[in-house]
Amino acid sequence: MKKLVYDIINKLNLPKIEFADVRLTSQDNEFIYFENGGFKSISKNFDDISLGIRVLINGTWGFAGTNKFDKTSIEKAMKRAIKNAETGSIFRRDKIKLSPHKAITGSYFFKPEKDPFLMKDDEKINYLGKIAKKLTTNDKIVHSYVYSEFFRQYKIYANTENTFVDSLVYDTKPVFNVLSSDGNHVYSRTFPGHMAGRRAGFEALEKMDFETNSEIVIKEAIDLLKAPIVEHEKADIIIGGGHLALQLHESVGHATEADRIFGKEISYAGKTFIKPDMLGNFKYGSDIVNIYSDSSDKNGMGFHIVDDEGIEGKKVNIIKNGVLVDQQTSREIAPLLGLEPSSNMIAVTGDNFPLVRMTNFCLAPGKGSLKDLISETENGYLVDNTKTWSIDDNRNNFQFTTEIGWKIKNGEIVGIVKEPTYYGITKDFWNACDRICGEEEWQYHGTFQCGKGEPGQALHLSHGVAPARFRNIAMNAKA
Amino acid sequence: MIEKMRTGLADLCKKYDNIKISFSYQTWETDFLRFYQSQINYNIRRENVNLQVSIYKDKKPYSFAMSNPDLVKVEEKISESLEIIDSLPEDNDFVDLEKDTRIAEEHSVVNNVENVTLAQKIEILQKISEAVKKYNFEIYGTFIVNNVTNYIINSNGLNKAETYSPIMLEVKAVSKENQVTVLESFGSVSLEKLDVDKFLESLILKVQTAKFGVVDLPAKHYEVILAPRCIGEYLSYLTYGMTAGSLDQKESFFEGKINEKIFPENITLTDNPSDPDLIPFKYDGNGHLYQKTELIKNGVFKNFMVDNYYSYKTGLEENGANGSCLVMDEGDKDLAEMISGVKHGIYISSLHYMNFINPKETSLTGLTRDGTFLIENGELKNVVNNLRFTVKISDILNNITEIENKSSIVPFSENYGEFDISLIKMPHVKVNNFNITSSTKTI
Numbered sequence: 001m002k003k004l005v006y007d008i009i010n011k012l013n014l015p016k017i018e019f020a021d022v023r024l025t026s027q028d029n030e031f032i033y034f035e036n037g038g039f040k041s042i043s044k045n046f047d048d049i050s051l052g053i054r055v056l057i058n059g060t061w062g063f064a065g066t067n068k069f070d071k072t073s074i075e076k077a078m079k080r081a082i083k084n085a086e087t088g089s090i091f092r093r094d095k096i097k098l099s100p101h102k103a104i105t106g107s108y109f110f111k112p113e114k115d116p117f118l119m120k121d122d123e124k125i126n127y128l129g130k131i132a133k134k135l136t137t138n139d140k141i142v143h144s145y146v147y148s149e150f151f152r153q154y155k156i157y158a159n160t161e162n163t164f165v166d167s168l169v170y171d172t173k174p175v176f177n178v179l180s181s182d183g184n185h186v187y188s189r190t191f192p193g194h195m196a197g198r199r200a201g202f203e204a205l206e207k208m209d210f211e212t213n214s215e216i217v218i219k220e221a222i223d224l225l226k227a228p229i230v231e232h233e234k235a236d237i238i239i240g241g242g243h244l245a246l247q248l249h250e251s252v253g254h255a256t257e258a259d260r261i262f263g264k265e266i267s268y269a270g271k272t273f274i275k276p277d278m279l280g281n282f283k284y285g286s287d288i289v290n291i292y293s294d295s296s297d298k299n300g301m302g303f304h305i306v307d308d309e310g311i312e313g314k315k316v317n318i319i320k321n322g323v324l325v326d327q328q329t330s331r332e333i334a335p336l337l338g339l340e341p342s343s344n345m346i347a348v349t350g351d352n353f354p355l356v357r358m359t360n361f362c363l364a365p366g367k368g369s370l371k372d373l374i375s376e377t378e379n380g381y382l383v384d385n386t387k388t389w390s391i392d393d394n395r396n397n398f399q400f401t402t403e404i405g406w407k408i409k410n411g412e413i414v415g416i417v418k419e420p421t422y423y424g425i426t427k428d429f430w431n432a433c434d435r436i437c438g439e440e441e442w443q444y445h446g447t448f449q450c451g452k453g454e455p456g457q458a459l460h461l462s463h464g465v466a467p468a469r470f471r472n473i474a475m476n477a478k479a
Numbered sequence: 480m481i482e483k484m485r486t487g488l489a490d491l492c493k494k495y496d497n498i499k500i501s502f503s504y505q506t507w508e509t510d511f512l513r514f515y516q517s518q519i520n521y522n523i524r525r526e527n528v529n530l531q532v533s534i535y536k537d538k539k540p541y542s543f544a545m546s547n548p549d550l551v552k553v554e555e556k557i558s559e560s561l562e563i564i565d566s567l568p569e570d571n572d573f574v575d576l577e578k579d580t581r582i583a584e585e586h587s588v589v590n591n592v593e594n595v596t597l598a599q600k601i602e603i604l605q606k607i608s609e610a611v612k613k614y615n616f617e618i619y620g621t622f623i624v625n626n627v628t629n630y631i632i633n634s635n636g637l638n639k640a641e642t643y644s645p646i647m648l649e650v651k652a653v654s655k656e657n658q659v660t661v662l663e664s665f666g667s668v669s670l671e672k673l674d675v676d677k678f679l680e681s682l683i684l685k686v687q688t689a690k691f692g693v694v695d696l697p698a699k700h701y702e703v704i705l706a707p708r709c710i711g712e713y714l715s716y717l718t719y720g721m722t723a724g725s726l727d728q729k730e731s732f733f734e735g736k737i738n739e740k741i742f743p744e745n746i747t748l749t750d751n752p753s754d755p756d757l758i759p760f761k762y763d764g765n766g767h768l769y770q771k772t773e774l775i776k777n778g779v780f781k782n783f784m785v786d787n788y789y790s791y792k793t794g795l796e797e798n799g800a801n802g803s804c805l806v807m808d809e810g811d812k813d814l815a816e817m818i819s820g821v822k823h824g825i826y827i828s829s830l831h832y833m834n835f836i837n838p839k840e841t842s843l844t845g846l847t848r849d850g851t852f853l854i855e856n857g858e859l860k861n862v863v864n865n866l867r868f869t870v871k872i873s874d875i876l877n878n879i880t881e882i883e884n885k886s887s888i889v890p891f892s893e894n895y896g897e898f899d900i901s902l903i904k905m906p907h908v909k910v911n912n913f914n915i916t917s918s919t920k921t922i
Contacts, residue, residue, distance in 0.1 A: 039568035045544035050527070063523040067546040073526075080524045084597065088512075088519040091601045122566055129568065142729045179729055186729055186839050263515045266619040266651055266660070268894065270831065270848075273921055351525050390832045392846045392865050397919035399844050399867060401836050419836065423867070423917055454513060454621055455525070456894035477869045477916040479842035 001026065001049075002156060002166065004069075009158040011078065012055060019056040019098050021159035023308060025049070025350040028117060032124055033147040034132035042121060050351035053077055057085035059095020065351025098331045101341075103162035104312055106305045110298070112170045112201025116150040119202060124148070127205065128174075134214045135178055140222045142186070146176035148205060149448065151460070155350075163310040171301050171460050172204040173197040173448050176214065180221040187224040187418060189217045189403050193242035194386035197446035197460055199301045220404055220416065227418040230381065230405065233476045237422060238373055238469045240384030243402055245445035245463035248363055251426040252284070252291055253463070255395035256318050257344075257452075258327035258337060259356040269452045270393040273426065274324070276337055282324040285430030288366055291319040293328055295343045295359035300462030301446045302359025304343070309354060311343040318361075322431070330356050348457040355453045360444070362464035366436030370467045373435055375411040377469065382406040382413065383420050399423035399477060422475045429470060437466035481506065485630050485638070487550040492634045495557060498564075501576050501633040503531040503764070508592045508626045509898055512600050517608040517617040522597055534560050535576070538569035574791040578635045579799070581768045583761035588668070591644040592626040595670050603675055607650055610679050614686045616652040623647045623892070625900055631766035641761040645900040646670055647890040648678075651849055652686050657693060658922045659862045661685035662829055662849040664708075666890025666902045668758060685828075685850060694853060694861040695918050702824035703913040704817055704854070705875075707887040707905035711805065712830050714748060715891070715903070717872045718802040719838060721774055721782075723789035730838045732873065733780050742778040742876045747808035749773050750784065750800045756888050757804045757902045767799035774800075805903040810882025817881050817909050819857035825866070825913075826852040826859060841872040846919060862922065869916040883907035 005022050012020035029045040051074070052065040062085025064077040089095075116124065128146055135144035151171045158164045177190045191213050198204040239247060259265055260272040274282070285291075295302050295313035304313045309331050318326050327337060328344040333356065347354040374382065388401035405420035406413045424432075446462040488502045507527045513520040530553065533542040541564045543556055600622045608618050628642040648665040663682040665673050705713075719725055720732035751771040752760045763769050765787045773781040783795055790797035818826070825847075833845030844867065851863040883906035893899040 038571055039540075040570050040572075041540050041542060042567065043542040043544070048544070048546045050546065060519060061521040063521055065523065065525040067527045067529075069547070077524075084522040084524060087597045087601070088522045090598075091514070091519040091604060093518045094516075121563055125568065181729060186837075263619055263653065264513075264520055266515060266653065267513060267621045267649060271658075351527070353521055353523050388834045388836045388844060390834050390844045390846065390867075392867070392919040392921065393831050393848050394865075394919065394921040396921045397846065397865075397867055397917060399869070399917075401844075421836070421869075425920060451894065454623075454892070454894060455509060455511060455523075455898035474917075477844070477867075479836060479840070479844075479869045479871050479874075479914065 005156045005158050008053065008074065008078065009160060013160055017055050017057055017160065019160055021054050021157065021309060023052045023347060023350045024156045025153055027151065027153040030116065030150040031147065032128055033145065034128055035145045036143060037132050037136035039125065039129065042125065050349045051077065052347060052350045052352060053081040054353065055081045055085050056096060056098065057082065058089040059097060060085050060089035060092040061096065062086070062088060063353045067351060096332050099335065101161055101310055104306050104310060105164050107165070108167040108305050110169045110199065112203065114202040116172065116202040117152060124202065131176060131210045131214055134211065135176060135218065138218055138222060140180050140225065141178045141218060142181040143179040144177060148172065148174035157306060157308060159310045161310060163306060165305045167305060169199065170201050171197055171448070172200050172202065174205045174208060174210070176210060178218055178221045180225055182225045185225065187221055188387070189221040190385060191217045193384065195242050195245040195445035195447050195463065197301060197448045198444065199299060199462065223416055224404060224418045227416045230417050230420045230475050233474070234472050235475050236377060236380035236469060236471050237473050238377060238380065238382045238467055240382060240467050241441065241443060241465050242445055243384045243386045244465045244468060246386050246389055247400065248361065248463050248465060249358065250389060250391045251395060251398050251429065252319070253358045253361045255426060256327050257356045258329045258333045262333065262336070265452065268454050270395070273394040273396045278324055279337065280323070280325060283322055283431065284319050284324045284427060285322045286433050287322045288436055289319055289322045289430055289433055290364035291362065292317045292364065293342060293344060293359055293361050297360050300360030300444050300464065301460040302462050304359070307343040307345045308347050309345045311341045314343050316342045328356055328358065346459060348459050352457050353453070355457065357452065357459055358450065358461045360462045360464065363436065363468070365439045365442040365466045367438045370437055370441050373437055373467065373469055374408055374413065377408050377411060380408045381417065381420055382408060383422070387419060396426050398426065420475065421477050422473050423477050424473055429473070432471045432473065433468055434471055435469040437468065441466040484550065485632065488632045489638050491554060491557065492632060499535040499576050499634045501533045504630040505529050506628045510592045510597070510624045511898070512597065512622040514604060515619045532556070534564065535573060536564045538571060538573050539564050539567045540570045540573060541567060572792050576633045576635050577637060577765040577767055577787045579767045580636050582639065583768055586759060588642045588644055590626045591624045591646055591670065595624050595646065606675060607679060607682070610683060611652045611686055615655045616686055617655060618650050618652055620650045621647070623898070623900065625898065631762060633766065637766045639762055639766050643758050643760065644668060645758050647892060647900045648673065649890070650682060652682055654689060659689040659693065660849045660922065661689055664890055666888055666900065688852060688859050689862050691861045693864060693922060695864045695920060696853065696866060696915065698916050698918070700912045700914055702821050703910050704821065704824065704826045705908050705910060706828045707907060708889045709827050709830050710807065710908045711889050711903045711905040712833065713872050713875055714805055714807065715802065716833060716843065717841060718774070718784065718805070720841065721784050723783045723785040723793045723795050725838070726783060727789055727793055732839055732841050733783065736780045738779060738781070740779045742775060743879060744778050745810055745882055746775055746778050746876055746879065748775040749806050750802055750804055751806045752804040754804060754806055754904060756904055760803055763799040763801050767797055769799040769801065772798050772800035803901045807905045809884050809886055809906045811884050812881045814883050814907050817883060817907060818854060818859065821854040822856060824854045825863060826854055843872065844869045864921060865919040866915045867917045867919065868914055870914050875910055875913070878911040879908050880911055881909040
């Protein structure tokens with residue numbers, strides 16, 4: 001495969017091509033699913049190979065992708081990419097110019113502790129089957145499922161600046177869910193929640209301790225049937241890590257993708273409230289809020305040696321002491337903002353066009369444990385486990401509902417509430433953050449399904465967070 | 480090549496007669512132009528060939544997928560599967576694969592990926608771009624053409640093929656002054672149906688409506704007029720509860736409501752792939768014939784959408800309906816008449832980022848987008864900052880007071896996986912008591 005990529009990139013070294021890159025991905029997926037205690041499916045997608053060719057001609061991108069690897073199909077893709085750029089340049093006013101970048105070469109191979117693709121199917125099925133049975137032991141649980149998705153991707157990236165890199169990574173996402181019912185209403189509980197993806201092999205399941213947590217989650221789902229709703233108009237909330245990862249993702253991560261500033265995503269994913277003149281002076285959050293993008297951290301799913309246009313993985317501060325200082329950018333966008341490229345251009349597979357994407361997008365830890373934070377909260381709620389998420393076209397107005405909340409009174413948890421909903425405006429919300437827990441509570445959470453682009457690309461990425469507290473948040477939205 | 484593969488897959492079904500096999504073989508091409516600031520962002524061409532294989536040995540299931548497969552590799556994978564499948568547990572709910580061998584009526588399909596050139600697309604976009612420029616607007620959006628062929632072959636004798644090649648143009652005109660956005664779209668299986676002058680006329684009318692400046696509205700209940708795209712999106716969400724799968728998973732709003740009158744008399748909704756304005760899909764994903772199905776008739780819930788697997792599981796009759804061709808019946812009001820009757824309300828053009836809060840109750844939240852207008856004393860006035868709503872879809876339908884006397888075709892894109900396009904047909908509706916719960920403070 002390396003030779004194929006070498007050959008293609010060499011053929012693209014033509015005078016009329018200002019820049020070109022080639023990506024090849026080969027990936028394997030496995031999905032095991034149980035429902036209501038019974039086995040439903042094991043599905044495997046092996047050797048899913050695809051190739052993408054991107055060229056810059058006359059200041060205009062052209063792209064073609066294919067999963068057909070015969071000589072004719074590859075030649076056709078090369079010609080099509082060139083023709084797309086040449087014809088497209090008729091309708092391109094602002095010609096794109098990339099600054100040269102140094103050549104980077106290297107390899108990275110992640111080694112899982114327990115390789116799911118080398119394990120016997122029996123072992124994985126039996127492990128999940130045991131959990132599936134445990135989820136069906138109470139009559140009030142009317143539906144349940146448990147699944148795990150295993151993924152590995154081998155990628156080769158090469159460009160006309162002599163960068164040539166290959167890598168192999170493994171990601172795993174296990175989830176279980178129960179639905180309780182009293183005959184009139186239903187409530188769901190999910191574990192470990194919306195952001196269950198990890199850079200890991202099968203060991204991810206073992207570390208999450210599904211057996212113990214299944215008992216806790218079943219009890220919570222049943223207790224929700226009789227739990228009260230939040231009555232407060234406004235309240236102080238502590239957001240647990242699993243859900244805070246999504247809050248960070250939606251209201252900071254996507255908002256600081258700089259392609260949105262220029263309207264490149266208006267047609268689907270949307271814009272951002274951020275304007276270029278906010279850089280360096282906009283008070284995005286309180287002084288304790290420090291947020292960064294770190295594609296050089298191998299513990300997260302956003303790690304890479306180079307991004308999908310040859311920029312080395314790096315850590316970039318996005319918000320420093322509450323002030324917006326940088327953006328997630330590409331080689332095309334960064335100079336328009338007076339910035340250096342941040343290594344955030346990613347395509348999910350070879351045959352997709354790279355876009356500005358989050359990698360490992362993190363909230364830096366503060367101090368203290370979650371227990372300490374609860375004890376220091378007079379009245380409020382701890383909320384976690386995402387149920388509903390929604391944010392506007394400019395990433396300014398968000399509303400989230402979590403599956404469960406825990407009421408806090410005089411520094412102690414005194415009961416649960418069902419489906420707590422809170423909403424706010426991004427800047428006001430992050431400026432209302434007055435405590436972030438410390439390193440002992442900080443961990444990576446991750447998704448396999450961050451959607452962006454057209455045709456859509458569902459990306460694996462990670463968020464490092466610790467629980468944090470936000471003061472005086474609106475909680476009174478009801479259908 | 481394709482026919483050889485098709486014959487070969489059918490032969491494999493016969494060869495392995497001790498198991499049940501279902502093949503879903505797809506060739507997919509897209510030519511996809513994205514534009515912004517009245518210039519090209521990028522144009523891409525992609526082509527993929529994929530095979531999904533489901534195998535059952537009695538009730539033991541195993542499935543795999545392959546990209547760009549050949550028959551030798553497929554047979555190798557089936558042999559490997561047979562070594563594994565005996566050790567797997569059973570899916571006790573599985574009864575049989577799809578048995579519907581009826582073949583839909585043939586109709587000719589033009590491959591629009593070949594038929595519609597990039598130069599043609601650019602010519603159309605340049606014309607639109609020039610027309611809005613004089614109002615200080617720029618265009619953003621997508622111009623997409625797909626060509627998809629699906630083959631469904633299984634051990635029960637199914638050997639079916641269908642090709643569709645839809646076109647979708649979505650143009651957002653954005654003010655350079657204040658980011659006010661308006662939207663116009665086109666969807667069809669033929670570019671000849673795109674009347675660029677009419678498209679422009681409608682877009683410019685919307686651009687001109689955007690001249691009154693931007694206001695913010697407080698959270699409260701409003702009388703609203705929902706554009707066809709909006710009521711279509713609410714109804715698409717509602718159809719989740721009409722699937723037999725959601726019924727089985729205890730999340731259906733419609734559980735126990737067949738033949739019950741749950742909405743007003745004037746609400747009729749069908750899933751109708753035979754509507755000449757929509758994409759004439761022939762089969763559902765299992766190969767069952769996809770035909771017109773009444774979902775809501777004069778406010779009465781009539782049918783769940785039932786596929787093969789959940790038909791056996793729920794006991795409901797399989798009907799192949801899947802909600803890809805929704806049509807809402809028209810009413811008796813002109814749009815102008817509907818607007819003129821609103822004293823203080825909102826016109827909503829498009830929706831953004833909806834998500835269920837509780838699907839069984841049809842409660843959800845989401846936002847307005849791409850043109851939200853204040854209606855004062857029967858006239859469209861200011862542009863309104865985008866608004867958040869928190870509503871139950873069932874309440875929206877129960878609060879519909881007027882329905883437009885004509886429908887519009889609305890294209891939607893399924894944006895995950897391989898990009899797919901569907902068309903639905905909807906009129907404007909007027910809704911009382913629509914719950915706006917906050918403002919975004921931005922356009």
